[in-house]
Amino acid sequence: MTSFVKQFFLLSCFCLPCSLFAVGNADVLLRVGGKDVTKQEFELYCKHHLAGNCRTESVQNAFDDFLFQKLKSADMRRTGCDTLPAFRQYCKVMQGELLKTVMLDKEQEERACRDLYRQSVERLSKSGWVKMEQITCLLAQDATRQEENAARNRMDSIYTALKQGASFSAFSHQEEGGTWMPVVELLQEFTDQLASLAKGAFSKPFFSPLGIHIVKLTDSKPCISYEEARPYLIAYMDRLGAEHPALKRDVFARWTEGVLDDKNIQMRLETEEDALLASFWDKLHGESSPHEATSGELDNYFKQHKERYAWELPHFKGAVIRCSNKKMASRIKKYLKKSPSSQWAERLHKLAESDSTINTSIEVGLFQIGKNACVDKLAFKCGHLPEDKERPYAFLMGKKMKKGPEAYTDVLDAVKADYRREQEKEQLASLMQHFGVEIEQDVLKTVNCCGSN
Template sequence: MLFAGLLACASVSAQTDDPVIMIVNGEPVLRSEFEYSYNKNNSEGVIDKKNIEEYVDLFINYKLKVCAALDAKYDTLQSFKDEFAQYRNQQVRPAFVTDADVEKEARKIYDQTVEQIGPDGLIQCAHILLRANQQAPQAEWDAAKVRIDSVYKALKDGADFAELAKKVSQDPGSARQGGLLPFVQHGQLVKEFEDAAYALQPGEMSGIVQSPYGYHIILMKERKMLEPFEFHHDAILKFIEQRNMRDQIAEQKIGELAKSTNKSEAELLDEKAAELSAQDMEMKYLIQEYHDGLLLYEISNNLVWDKAAKDEAGLASFFKKNKKKYAWDKPRYKGMAYHVKVKEDVKAVADCVKKLPFDKWAEALRTTFNADSVIRIRVEKGIFKQGDNALVDSAVFKKDTTVTKVKDYPFDAVYGKVLKKGPEDYTDVRGLVVADYQEALEKEWVAQLRKRYAFEVKEEVLKTVNKH
């Protein structure tokens, strides 16, 4: 009895801490979910911010659309399942990786580096290079050899290595640093250079060394073994983060867990997602946001966005009913401004398109005049207002403006017609009509959903949003 009483108290406490703010299609929505959505969509930097009362309607519409998508079984589509799993798993995978796993990987990287470096350790050299191309004639190599002999003699006579490197070395990157190269290990230098360098002790200078790049003189600056793990610890951790190696660690760990538990990786990811959702409200709602957002996209695309864009008859009808909305304050010119190489083509271009629909002009002109390597015409096609095109302004709108001649196309012309009252049909303003038609379909759909599904808002709880 005591245990049951404690459970009841806990249940009441949970409801008090996070009460139901609305019920949509029989499903309770907690205040925390509404706050998560509202705060995320009205954060700093959001242009069209909403107050809580305005956002309630948007949130309800969102939930109703998700209900419709679930009823239509969009969540059973394999394409949806795959895409949702991909998004969700991106959030879940890192949770398999512990600090101990990262430390283990850091130690592994360090040990592998020590092994690669080997017993000869790291070296830092300075060098002077006089270049000779590997395929260059012998005379070029001979000339470079004479110059390097002179440099070597100067160094043996006491010239400062760094100063001489700055003046004569033809390796620009190191020359600016007095010939200094970074620390390297075996395998990072060409063999001829590496063999000569590793033979030197700090302070020793090589003789003249020939490599595929030319002639070098090498000065050993420092030799060392790799510092202890602790010295490089933070740098290795930074390297792991920069290379996104946590993903690799997670993949490896999930694979090992799958073998040891006889579970599939998908099952492990499902379990981890449920665990994280139970522990972290932000993660729970982020995963739900992915899930519902993908459903919303699919159903909205099918019923509104893509449907409107492809419904030519619907667009035409919508335009006809709302034609006054698209009227222009000033005339437009529906046609083209074009430039041709020969005068005869001025008429030929007009004859080519005069019996064709406007949207067929471009293809007809391309195949007739610009089908081969010789481009006979330059064309700008569209619906022009004053100021859009200098040739149209001059030839059609009779404005005093300068028309810049197109090189190699001396003959200018226009073809089309002036639309004084507004567009002829929806294709003249297709982008605007599509957007408005989509908006109309959206409103009609939402109205239907609000009749189809029941919803209730707890006004008293709504007043406590972000105030508890």
């Protein structure tokens, strides 16, 4: 329900035609089918995809991905896919999200959100809070019997799939686990269903004035923290529209007059549209697209190109664990020692559940120096150990890795992306030939992907 209301707000308050934005004169990086693509657009793409990794090979890979995305989207625009109502609706919502970054003062929004939490926490917690996921098939109030039957059949099929073990999130398209909602704000039809569910269970399909739903109860509490309530409070303020307490009135006024000019928003919007069209292209060409790589293929590829994944900075592979004292740490180490690192978090969680005297936290992964204060202090002997009054003792399990990754799983995303590029070369070459791509190599050399000159 929250996402539906939020979408309505974005469409009604923050949507405008793309033509209101004017992209200024910029260096042309490439041409696809005669259409200019600017260097600035690629730099914006890098900003959101490289995450500060600006080595030459990383920039080249990013350019290949950027070019392929442009070619796929051009191919889909050629077929008219970008004019379909569903696609244009998605773009309007996406545009609203981008406009929020321009029209809302983030610091003021945070202050307003905290004030709202303090003012309303008692009222909202009157009947408690629930964390849930939902699958919804919307129906108009005047839906025909045929439309109602079609929706019922669709939800019955989903319910059958769920009972057979299908992922709830695959149908809800929400963050796994869902979001916290105050019970007092839910429709009665929802509260009736949730009241009879155990944690982790889902309902049968049921009707409400909005349509047909299936809900899954993830958790419930009498009261939740500000951090947990924040997504709900943000969505509530979004529904206020022009009365949003963090709205930049001067920017909003310019927008209503049709004179708002922000080329970054326009470029981001076009890049997002390209990404969506490219995903449609992938689905359409599924049979001819490269298959999902097996673990054996990825392992072989990694071994053949291992030097490509060497690290400039040392890493630590393992876990950061905090607990009450050294004695408890020794007990935890002994308990986890013979288990693979992939099971540490789950096993420690089960140990804490079975013994209420254990107060612990664990973070498992691959940590680059400078990314985790505990790892920096305990593994690399730099920085300061963060204080934690509840869990004052910190220790590590694992090892330092100075030379580079030992297995493809240490750099899984990078290996997958590189392997995919290798498999896509023929498709890329075919599209480049079809659209007559022109690349300005001199301009490409001047691309600034790190955000500094």
